[in-house]
Amino acid sequence: MTSSSTPGGTLLALLPWLVALAIAAAVPLFLPIYMQRVAVTCLMFVTLGVSWNLSGGFAGQLSLGQAAFFGIGAYGSMITAEHVTSDLLTSIVVGGIVAGLCTPILFPAFRLRGIYLGMATFALGESMRVVAEKVFPGEASGLHTPVVFAVDSLAPYYWALGIAAFTIAVGAWTIRSRLGLGLMTVREDDQAARSIGVPVALYKAIVFAIGAFATGLAGGFYARYLGFIDPHSVFHLDHSINPVFVTIIGGIGTELGPIVGAIFWVILQEVLRGLTDTPAVNTIIYGLLLLVVILVVPRGIVGESQAIWRRIADRRRGRRTGKEIPVVAD
Amino acid sequence: MLSFEVLGQTIVNGIAAASIYMMISLGLALVFGVMRVVNLAQGEFMMLAAFGSFWLFTLYGVDPYLSMVAMIPASLLLGYAVYRLIIRRLLGADDINQFLATFGLALMLQGIAQYLWSADLRRLPYVLPSLEVGDVTLAGVRVVNIGVCLAVLAFLAWFLGWTGIGRSVRATASNRMGAMLCGVDVRRVDATTFLLGTAISAVGGTMLALVYFVYPSVGAGLIFKGFAVVILGGMGSIAGVIVGSLVLGITEAMVNVYVSSQLSALVAFAVIFIVLVSRPQGLFGTAR
Amino acid sequence: MAARTAFQNLAGRLAIAVGATALSLCAHVAPAAAADPIKVGIVVPLSGAQAGSGELVLRGYRLHIDEVNASGGVAGRKIELFTEDDRADATTSTSAVEKLISQRGVVAILGSYGSAPTTTGSDVSERHKIPYIAAHAGELRLHQRGLRFFFNIHPGGPPRDVALATFFAEVLKPKSVAGLHSNQAWSIEGMKTLATALKEKAGVEIRQDEFPANTPDMSGQLTRIKAGKPDLVSLYGLDSDNATFLRQALELGLNPRHISVLGDVRASKAAAGLNFDTVLMCDDWFVGLPGAENEKYERLYRTKFPKDTPDRFAVKAYAAAQVLVDALKRARSIDGQGVRDALSATDIPTPVGQAKFKEDGQRLGTFVVAQYQKGAPVVVYPESARTSDAQLRNWRGFR
Structure with missing residues (x-):
């Protein structure tokens, strides 16, 4: 997507996003209550996936510890709700900010790359869970606050949509800014990036902080939405793995990837639930999907579609100009 | 509280745990050392072997130490299929892709085990008499486990040091390109290494079944201990695995008894984080 | 044939899934x-x-x-x-x-x-x-x-914990007690109530220790407990925890005069092969409960x-x-x-x-203490429900 600098051009580039937002806003009006709940889960996956994709996809920094920020956000908002103010917006934003402020726990790991960074962040995420279980003793003695949303309220959906839209917008801005360009250089070769004057550590810190903030918002919202959290559920490894999973399925390093991946996975899960009551099947499909996507279509749904589209477009262009452009396999 | 008996018992507990950690870490380290692939499904090979021994004992009364041997050919078949279909395609792939593909495989195997045998925690009811040394009690199966572990190490030392293919494995691990240039068939070395790792995990699976529970996600819990050991010892170093397992096992046992049982779960993660950040090459690795 | 049935089954479920989704899309549910x-x-x-x-x-x-x-x-x-x-x-x-x-x-x-x-x-x-x-x-x-x-x-927990404490104080009369509970809220609460009640009734303190629920390894906790030489160990955990505890107690040579657990020790598949005779259990129901x-x-x-x-x-x-x-x-x-x-x-x-439910929705109920004797649980406390005397000898372990 190329955006021109004229105001009209910017508006034109924004148009598809605004249409998508309008459709997303209208969707719950046609959904039964249960499907609204599923849609909320889907939007949470979108938020987590998009924020992970910034660091993991565009900057190439494999982080497997997002659950730490999700959990911190959840506890931040619940503690605020219990002791300071039960205002929804305040408590959720506090959750996001607290999570963002915890980014420095990642700083020591910044010199690591690839699998080593993955393991270090993973260890960090799991450590946070163990520490939380110690600090908030009793596996099930989580925090409980009065439920905020009425049972047939559309509010949770719009909260989740708002957080997802905010994350997508921040992400879109990030990858189009100098910061984004710098990060993509880091992904290709961080030595080279450093040599052309990209402040690598600073940029990493900023992109991880953005991710932590968005993940914290999601955690904060989740906590208030559920009205009950315990260390086991909010620091769960799932919150580290799912964002990676939906991004890989959808297409890593593409803007639409995590969104498409999240929608695809949530719908597939619901269909599976209707087909079988054996939960193990779900696990098998999850694993199989991951394996097949990586071995067969590593670019994911969006990446692969784009590649096919480009090939078709190239061929058409070739036909118009009367000569064949050879398709180069990559 | 700080009596000699408690200290002795704690160290013995730690060594018993280390013998299991060693089985999973050897597989991880061998495969990583030669192929630079981190195989997250290593724990699932152990889990499947544990189930194999469990069912052989429960249904047919086969002695677990017999099934320990019987599990090796079975695991080689599975290992070869996994190597051909998945691992070979991941050579040289992105770190993220290696990680997630083997993670996918791990989940799939867990799902299959759960589908077939449910998520119940099961116990292999096999006992050997305990030994009393002063006030320290040595559980029979744990003592035998330690013995099996030593036998595996001896075999590995012989294989890597005194056989032709073993020497090729070492050569490939230290310099893949160089080995290739000297005419080493690295594909054969890859397959051999992977199968060796699988077989060791299969032996470890039976050891596991004798002291822990058998259930589909038992390997997933252990793989992280394996990471900690391999990182501590230096990725890909066999000597590192031995020392790393002992350090992790004994430290966990000490923290458990003298500090807090909850915090002992933190030891492995702390080791991963601190070692990676401060000394990424581990105790026995060389700086890269 | 089997494949056909499986396929029909699947097709049927698919139809149900689609139908249910379509149905749920209608806002109004027809009156039954x-x-x-x-x-x-x-x-x-x-x-x-x-x-x-x-x-x-x-x-x-x-x-x-x-x-x-x-x-x-x-x-x-x-x-x-x-x-x-x-x-x-x-x-x-x-x-x-x-x-x-x-x-x-x-x-x-x-x-x-x-x-x-x-x-x-x-x-x-x-x-x-x-x-x-x-x-x-x-x-x-x-x-x-x-x-x-x-x-x-x-x-709820308190009636159970008080019943257990009363049994300890009146029948076992222990001098030194070790308590081991999981990190779950019900377990922490329960051990606290038990300790308070036992202190009140018998003047004995419980030395408490904790483990993560569903742990496969309690050797650290048991090593510590063994060093304190208690004559009663009371365990508050899940059924798999009961099995882990007994198995490792045996392996580590921890054999106090009395062992008490919650629920039925045999309930979990993880308990296969253990001999439970003399182990005490507390619950509101046991197999063979009269009535x-x-x-x-x-x-x-x-x-x-x-x-x-x-x-x-x-x-x-x-x-x-x-x-x-x-x-x-x-x-x-x-x-x-x-x-x-x-x-x-x-x-x-x-x-x-x-x-019969209380105002807050909880059933009013009473707890009994049972003991495994010759492979089956028998109620040993309270007096009103008792079918046999408690055997006060050490646990023997495996079959």
Whole structure:
């Protein structure tokens, strides 16, 4: 997507996003209550996936510890709700900010790359869970606050949509800014990036902080939405793995990837639930999907579609100009 | 509280745990050392072997130490299929892709085990008499486990040091390109290494079944201990695995008894984080 | 042939799934005709570490509902069950309950295994004004939330802890006691109540130790306990924890004069091969508990599942289902409010004792202490329910 600098051009580039937002806003009006709940889960996956994709996809920094920020956000908002103010917006934003402020726990790991960074962040995420279980003793003695949303309220959906839209917008801005360009250089070769004057550590810190903030918002919202959290559920490894999973399925390093991946996975899960009551099947499909996507279509749904589209477009262009452009396999 | 008996018992507990950690870490380290692939499904090979021994004992009364041997050919078949279909395609792939593909495989195997045998925690009811040394009690199966572990190490030392293919494995691990240039068939070395790792995990699976529970996600819990050991010892170093397992096992046992049982779960993660950040090459690795 | 059936099964399910989705898209649910089945939802863990217990809970619910349906149902209407898996997880439980209520249109929920999923699940059903009946959740806080649609077959921790402390003080008279509890809230609460009660009654302190629930390894805790040479060890954990404890106690040579656990030590598959004789247990039900209702239940269970011994998971679920069916029979109207009002006036005999709920929805119940003797549990306390004397000799371990 190329955006021109004229105001009209910017508006034109924004148009598809605004249409998508309008459709997303209208969707719950046609959904039964249960499907609204599923849609909320889907939007949470979108938020987590998009924020992970910034660091993991565009900057190439494999982080497997997002659950730490999700959990911190959840506890931040619940503690605020219990002791300071039960205002929804305040408590959720506090959750996001607290999570963002915890980014420095990642700083020591910044010199690591690839699998080593993955393991270090993973260890960090799991450590946070163990520490939380110690600090908030009793596996099930989580925090409980009065439920905020009425049972047939559309509010949770719009909260989740708002957080997802905010994350997508921040992400879109990030990858189009100098910061984004710098990060993509880091992904290709961080030595080279450093040599052309990209402040690598600073940029990493900023992109991880953005991710932590968005993940914290999601955690904060989740906590208030559920009205009950315990260390086991909010620091769960799932919150580290799912964002990676939906991004890989959808297409890593593409803007639409995590969104498409999240929608695809949530719908597939619901269909599976209707087909079988054996939960193990779900696990098998999850694993199989991951394996097949990586071995067969590593670019994911969006990446692969784009590649096919480009090939078709190239061929058409070739036909118009009367000569064949050879398709180069990559 | 700080009596000699408690200290002795704690160290013995730690060594018993280390013998299991060693089985999973050897597989991880061998495969990583030669192929630079981190195989997250290593724990699932152990889990499947544990189930194999469990069912052989429960249904047919086969002695677990017999099934320990019987599990090796079975695991080689599975290992070869996994190597051909998945691992070979991941050579040289992105770190993220290696990680997630083997993670996918791990989940799939867990799902299959759960589908077939449910998520119940099961116990292999096999006992050997305990030994009393002063006030320290040595559980029979744990003592035998330690013995099996030593036998595996001896075999590995012989294989890597005194056989032709073993020497090729070492050569490939230290310099893949160089080995290739000297005419080493690295594909054969890859397959051999992977199968060796699988077989060791299969032996470890039976050891596991004798002291822990058998259930589909038992390997997933252990793989992280394996990471900690391999990182501590230096990725890909066999000597590192031995020392790393002992350090992790004994430290966990000490923290458990003298500090807090909850915090002992933190030891492995702390080791991963601190070692990676401060000394990424581990105790026995060389700086890269 | 088998493949064909499997395919038909799959196609049928697909049709149901599509149909259910289409149905749920219609905002209005048609008023139920008299012969329509009464829809009841079940939420239990069918995957994850608690799946084994969850399946037995499900078995108990089904056992009674099948029995009722076979004899004509409730006022000519059959009961239709819808089951969801919640992995004993707080989050999954909310969407499972939501789905059952808003998509399936159930009039009551038969609940999960464990306090965390029960907390969040009952929150959701409360908002929908649909009764939630729990069978296996003992945490104190569940009943401090002021819910009106929440009922619990579990009589709660304190009566159990006090009964156990009284038994310790009056019968065992221990000089030195070690307590070992899991890191779950119910377990921490329970051990605290036990310690306070024992201090009061016998003046003995409990040295407490903690372990993570479902741990495969307690050797550290047991090493520490062994060094203190207690003559009673009291364990508060899940069924798999009981098995881990006994096995490792044996391996490490920890053999106090008395061992006490909660629930039935044999309940978990993890306990295979152990000899439990002389181990003490505390619960509100044991296999072979005297009483007409329980004898009837155990007969039914053994006819249906000839290979299995009646267990504590299924029986409490069976009692919960009995309570629900009784309420459905008495309800003024078959909807959330009608069933709730009928439930609050419950007073029927069940295999686990009389079912009668307090104002906060918790069943009033009494606990007994049992001991394994010659391979089967016998009640040794209190005096009124006793079928045999407690044997005061050390545990022997494996068969």
